Amino acid sequence: MEASFKPRTTRIEGTTVEFSRRTNPEVNITVPDYLLCVNFNTIKNAFYAYSGAPERRGIRKVGYSHLISANHNIKGYTPDPADHVIFTITPDRLRYLALTTFEEDHFDLRTEGIPFFDPFIYQIACSVRDELCADMLGGSIMIESLTTMLGIHLLRKHSSLRQQSFEQRRKLAPHKLILITDYIHNHFNQEISLTELANLADMSPFHFSRCFKQATGQSPSQYILTKRIEFVQQELLNTKQSLLELSLAAGFSSQSHMTKVFKQSVGLSPGEFRKLYR
Incomplete structure (x- = not known):
């Protein structure tokens, strides 16, 4: 990315989306909402620890994501600058999507803090990044649609809701x-x-x-x-x-x-x- 990199951020329907570059090598954050961080660089010698769990070291590859539970902490160190799309989603927003889509509002997200690659999430993150940077008419509507798709996908593939079929839950x-x-x-x-x-x-x-x-x-x-x-x-x-x-x-x-x-x-x-x- 160019030296003139400008972070972009927007908030729509209980979801904050940020395209940013982390220049501070150390991170230590606790957020009240669910946090999904999608990486856009290969980062060598990175390490992180999730809510007091043992420290993990390794390579963070392009497209890999971290999914963090609400009110949990993550600490980490990335020696090189790293570009990310970060989604913070309120618990109320996810409950609303679960209720209106799956007719269920009792669920748990699987958020062990281990980096994972999900091609659909990476595709959504790339599209959101492009919309944020393009700053075109209709961008907010596009981002709202993309974040809604992301929330439903998280509930489908990364939550306890997938353990039962829709008909069983009804x-x-x-x-x-x-x-x-x-x-x-x-x-x-x-x-x-x-x-x-x-x-x-x-x-x-x-x-x-x-x-x-x-x-x-x-x-x-x-x-x-x-x-x-x-x-x-x-x-x-x-x-x-x-x-x-x-x-x-x-x-x-x-x-x-x-x-x-x-x-x-x-x-x-x-x-x-x-x-x-x-």
Whole structure:
């Protein structure tokens, strides 16, 4: 690179991207975010240590990357100037990509600190470097797309998400489904939140809602309403309770709400149902 080298940096959607030249041979950093450093030079006699692990020495080749966990430390020494593209990605950004792409927000990145070569990551880094240096119209959109692709690739290939197929992760285990439906049957007349049910299943609300609907054909809220309507139907046939009493006993906020939901579900008003079938 020329002596007039100018570092370039930008921040887009929870990701900071920097193309820089390290002239200080020593590095000792701890960052609050995930850090991916892609090397653009062959560096001889480099050494580094990751979060207190034993020191490693060797040659850092072009295209090799370091992936560092959030809030971890890396120390190192590179005797020659080194050009890098450095991505710092917030945990919230990776969780968002995991949730919207894989319907899962529980994962671990494999970040042992050992240099590795991933041709896709190197290709992304080269493209980002070129966009930063070109400073052309549309560059920020290109970089946003590239960093999104990078985040998804890290989750696909360098995280715990790859251990299960997408279809496996979408399924609600039978014992969890029984646990959830039993809980609803016993508490349908109370206020039940999506977060409460998701916690019972040990899932995020978004992921749980998708899995529950796949297993039952109904969203959690629809399933709860179905149980309330079934209760009202039984009580209409077997008791003389008023509609107001039944609506409150079933967990509805008002008689009018119960009547509306009942007619949408059954096709008759509660009074018509009682008169017709009792």
